[in-house]
Amino acid sequence: MxxxxxxxxxxxxxxxxxxxxxxxxxxxxxxxxxxxxxxxxxxxxxxxxxxxxxxxxxxxxxxxxxxxxxxxxxxxxxxxxxxxxxxxxxxxxxxxxxxxxxxxxxxxxxxxxxxxxxxxxxxxxxxxxxxxxxxxxxxxxxxxxxxxxxxxxxxxxxxxxxxxxxxxxxxxxxxxxxxxxxxxxxxxxxxxxxxxxxxxxxxxxxxxxxxxxxxxxxxxxxxxxxPVVTNKKSEAEIVRFRTEELLRRHNIELEVPPTLLDVLLQSFADLRAASASATSDDERLESALSTAEQIGVLEDAILHSTFFGAASLTSQTLASSLVGSLARRSPEDLAILNKYWHGVIEPRSKDAGGEWNGFLEGGRQAIATLS
Missing domain, CATH: 3.40.50.300 (P-loop containing nucleotide triphosphate hydrolases)
Incomplete structure (x- = not known):
């Protein structure tokens, strides 16, 4: 033992x-x-x-x-x-x-x-x-x-x-x-x-x-x-620090591309802004959208990729983990995430491309599965 x-x-x-x-x-x-x-x-x-x-x-x-x-x-x-x-x-x-x-x-x-x-x-x-x-x-x-x-x-x-x-x-x-x-x-x-x-x-x-x-x-x-960390640089350091600890603890050799980390950070920033401007609780996610929850989303995606994926982290897996972690109330949270995916992620995917394309598709599939 x-x-x-x-x-x-x-x-x-x-x-x-x-x-x-x-x-x-x-x-x-x-x-x-x-x-x-x-x-x-x-x-x-x-x-x-x-x-x-x-x-x-x-x-x-x-x-x-x-x-x-x-x-x-x-x-x-x-x-x-x-x-x-x-x-x-x-x-x-x-x-x-x-x-x-x-x-x-x-x-x-x-x-x-x-x-x-x-x-x-x-x-x-x-x-x-x-x-x-x-x-x-x-x-x-x-x-x-x-x-x-x-x-x-x-x-x-x-x-x-x-x-x-x-x-x-x-x-x-x-x-x-x-x-x-x-x-x-x-x-x-x-x-x-x-x-x-x-x-x-x-x-x-x-x-x-x-x-x-x-x-x-x-x-x-x-x-x-x-306070909640809102500085993107500081938040990236925290997520990176905790992710490296996770990889060492599980003896996982997997690289988290900086572009995927940017996608995660930007998505949480968007959802926080939407939550702050919401006029009722029904328009807000139940999640606090904290840095700890970002780490949880990334940890879930890394472990899923390691055990069930191709040993590489993809934007589709990250999107699926994000939706699965944040959709706590059904159907309220799913409706908020669906609105975000159509109103923000879809236009960004057309404009920026790259990892956002896979993130768009992965989120759509996860929302459809849970709905």
């Missing part, structure tokens, strides 16, 4: 790089941080020639430098960090990279859902040990957040607005008082947070109204809003 992980956490994936950065880091470090703020930024945003380093550090998160710097400064204070934005804007990836660089542990994660309870962010009990020996620290099961408190590292809370108000309220005391009481115990009944502890939470801006944050909880967080 292989010991290879399906998806290694950032601290394992970039372990050698983090070790090297730590060995050359002589800048001041807050609390128990493994890297200084400057090195954390360097790890996430990559190095430049002006940095004068012996080796190149690749960029891992593509976004505005100011967002990363503000996030790092927040974590160096005693406030929590809330990354908020549309789906697919890289909030969770940024949170993972920050945790890996600062604490060398990004796995202390609570996933917010309707079923998340206060136990998930505080503690629970090993029932068999409680029956055998009674309640004690040995029979207590600390949550990822409590473990982060005890070790003075970063804890993460994904999809905060999807958890109930009771769970959100439990975070208030942790963020303000920096300790958790254990009333079931007579002794050793308080867990205090050690220096370096903080929480990085993420929230989907499209979930507004599901479980809104209270004013008290909002005051405990610094908000960093991550």
């Amino acid at each position: 292989s010991n290879e992980l399906l998806r290694a956490p950032a601290e394992a994936k970039y372990a050698e790089e983090l070790d090297w950065l730590e060995s050359i880091d002589d800048n001041p470090k807050p609390f128990s941080w493994r890297l200084s703020p400057k090195m954390v930024r360097l790890f996430i945003l990559g190095s430049e020639r002006a940095d004068g380093l012996e080796r190149e550090i690749p960029q891992k998160w593509f976004g505005d430098r100011s967002f990363v710097e503000r996030a790092i400064v927040t974590l160096a204070s005693d406030r929590g960090l809330l990354l908020i934005g549309d789906p697919g804007t890289g909030k969770s990836w940024l949170a993972e990279l920050l945790s890996a660089a600062i604490s060398r542990n990004s796995t202390l994660v609570v996933q917010g859902t309707a079923g998340t309870t206060e136990d998930h962010i505080k503690y629970s009990w090993n029932v068999s040990m409680v029956i055998a020996k009674g309640q004690s620290r040995q029979s207590m099961i600390p949550s990822p957040i409590m473990t982060a408190m005890e070790n003075g590292v970063i804890g993460r809370f994904e999809e905060l607005t999807r958890s109930t108000s009771d769970v959100q309220d439990a975070l208030i005391s942790i963020l303000s008082e920096k300790y958790v009481s254990i009333p079931e115990l007579d002794e050793d009944n308080i867990v205090f947070a050690k220096p370096g502890f903080s929480i990085i939470a993420t929230a989907n801006s499209r979930d507004r109204g599901v479980n809104d944050l209270s004013s008290a909880l909002k005051r405990r967080f610094n908000f960093v809003r991550i």
